[in-house]
Amino acid sequence: MSCTLVSADGARVSLEDGRAVILGRGPDTGVADKKCSRHQVKVVACFADQDAVVTQLGPNPSFLDGEQLVRGQSGKLTHGGTLYLVNQSHPFKLQYSLSSNGAASSTARTGLKATDKTKGGLNGKEKEAQSSPNPKRSLKDFFPTSPMKRSKRQLSPDKGHPAVKRQRRNVEASDGQMKEEEEEEEERLAEEKLKQLQELAEKSTTERSNSAQASSSSSSSKGCLRSNWQQIGNLMLYTAAGVKGSDKIAGFDIDGCIITTKSGKVFPTGPDDWKILYHEIQPRLASLLRKGYKVVFFTNQMGIARGKLRPEVFKSKVEDILTRLQLPVQVFVAAGPGIYRKPVMGMWNHLCEKANDGVTVDQKQSFYVGDAAGRPENWAPGKKKKDFSSSDRLFALNIGLEFHTPEEYFLGWKRALFNLPNFDPRKIDSTAKLYDPPSASLTSGQTEVIVAVGFPASGKSTFFHTHVIPKGYVYVNRDTLGSWQNCVSACERALKEGRSVAVDNTNPDPESRKRYVDVAKAAGVPCRCFQFSASLEQAKHNNRFREMTPSNSKHAKVNDMVFHSYKKHFVPPALSEGFSEILQVHFVPDFKDSQSETLFRQFSEG
Structure with missing residues (x-):
């Protein structure tokens, strides 16, 4: 199955099942209207229901058919419905289509379901085994490439998943090179494999339903079944599908540790101004998961509390980062001041007490990696700037975890010099003279x-x-x-x-x-x-x-x-x-x- 937003001018934007895509003014939509923000709406497609949830991010209204949205409001757009990107202009029609082994759905619906409008964004659904939009596929399309190759791909929510592009290239090549009988054989094998995957998915769904009342230890071993966001005060928590509780935690900061800006600037110029910091990151994280670690990201995002960064935009950024990594990761976001903001250990406490499937964490086997390490000017050759703070190192110190910088952990650099704050709250004497x-x-x-x-x-x-x-x-x-x-x-x-x-x-x-x-x-x-x-x-x-x-x-x-x-x-x-x-x-x-x-x-x- 495929899902596409098609404009009146012929621009096409592919949507993947359950993945957020940010749309607005730019070359991908062909929209140059200044009233349309570059991040006007977030769209999350649901293949199972043949619809999409649209959340407005920009200041000027968008429309779903005849229904107006305002900033922060969401609405459901069904098959055949029209999204007007801004002010009832720049229409995009939502189109679902099935592969050759399926038939057009008799229950496809059109228009906007007004009763589904809500304030704030909604989460996408977990991907399920589905048929391809292109009937000609080879067997290798059903198997992932190596983690190293995946880590080097460039993903863009506005241009479609690289896997889709690869599949199309494979199909085009096979059209010119394979004989007709070879094509038919490949198609037959692919259909058989797809049928097996669909049967496996149905079996898995049945098994999950039957085991809903299983013990907590049993459920934790299976991991999170569906990616989801939670909000606890000013803490935002994302748990990706496949995340499992573990007694060993591998913790990482995000900015300056997992990603850096593509622009080279200290602060990102927009939600898409990021890239994976080192090629070594994805395979190293994948290795940790194979060794039984739970990989967890901890990040401070004060811009959300200050109104400079919208939660919906940052959530989409987190999801895109994890899509690039292709790994099940849990992400803690301190969206304001207080006990959850590093170096205070509120995020860690919440992980241990409420977000680890009841598994007790072993601090001696766990560690934390971050770039805010208190390193001075020129801490390494090449006129390295001093760290803006030591909050990551102090976060690990508060908890009692082994600490590494990204260069030390991913690249094997020697430990750099660092400075701790002059004031140490651990040394305050509560029995001193008054x-x-x-x-x-x-x-x-x-x-x-x-x-x-x-x-x-x-x-x-x-x-x-x-x-x-x-x-x-x-x-x-x-x-x-x-x-x-x-x-x-x-x-x-x-x-x-x-x-x-x-x-x-x-x-x-x-x-x-x-x-x-x-x-x-x-x-x-x-x-x-x-x-x-x-x-x-x-x-x-x-x-x-x-x-x-x-x-x-x-x-x-x-x-x-x-x-x-x-x-x-x-x-x-x-x-x-x-x-x-x-x-x-x-x-x-x-x-x-x-x-x-x-x-x-x-x-x-x-």
Whole structure:
């Protein structure tokens, strides 16, 4: 069976069963209309139902017969129906045709089934044994080529599968070279082989149905039966057909490790701007699968959360990469910040706990490969640029996995030099002393003003609410009062009432601190400074920890610009500013449970 979208101008786009194809403005469709995006729609054909699911990706509407789609909306186009690529223009008719050993289906339907419209994309169906669109085939068309040859092919969803092209070339060659009786014999053998494959597929379907209630260990040995996408919060998970649970995990990053850009640019210029990084990758992954490993890709894609990358487009890209590799792979995509974003090990935890068919993972037999390895400038001959981060190496370090770079693993290069972050959350002492000098008192029996100085997320609020506010101090904070003027006014009112004040702002410079020193002087009370000693790296780590545990914190996420603004304006406080005493307050974590401590002690940024 074949499926084709045919335009009024004669352009033809072949569709494969269950595989996403991105269509839009370009030479393959012959559409030059600027209103049509280069990635206008995603089309997934279903040969079993003789239809296709169309999902609009572009900003301007597409139409399925007379029904309009909007961005992110999907609709079902059946045999004979028409897809108008943009604004009821550039029509493409969906056509299914059967091979010579089949008959035209009497149940072929036309038009759009409006009740099948949904928001978001839908998954394609697993490929099944089907007849060929060309009746003249040789026996070798039924058998795959070697993995090495497959890895070197160039696939394009807009131009059809290379296997289809090869089959057509074989047919054309045989037309000119084979004798008529040889052709008939080949056709007869091919039809017999096809019949056997169809019987095998029907038998397999029956066996799967009969074993639906088998034990989990039995089902895991068969692997995933149908490719599927799942969404868990901001985690996207793709499990390809044939993926099996295993106690040995071979983990890989995607960008810069499995693929690179065809354009040579750091960031891809579009969904199709990619190629397999090394020829050695496909056969090496195939070898791992033969050895019983489960191959898993882990990738961060913050562009999805920022609205710069549409999920449907990236899903299609993942499917195309795996089609090129021709291997069953599981793919984890962290589509935003939080516990799933590397180097935090949320994706790994989900794999081990919920996505490995119940098989316990052996970390000693598992490993991880990635290019974000913390390598410095010129880490190898040829003026190699330094790695943009060390998130992949830290991901493996958090988990406790053996780590390799792509060059080390696939090409056999020697281990390169690397740098780890200066801040190591594993070394934070939760039993350290809280403040210096130890002879100081945190609160006073007399009215006073305490002014905090320190990075955002350095522990100021927690410290004050734990040790100071319960003693009757009035809490003054710009986050709640809105401006420093309001903070000064609140401080003045509290002192008039004879109450002490704790000012919980960053106060990086003498000018910001002087406001409260002057208020204290006017009221005739002392003013002390509590300088919170947490470094920039510690504060940013605390900020990310809050982000990963929103239920345990009422703090809003702090932008990196705020951290660096504080660092730029910071001047160490001095007694000459009018303070009666300066205490150094250290960050000493207090964990509610072991799970929180485990999360806190992970590297959270590369």
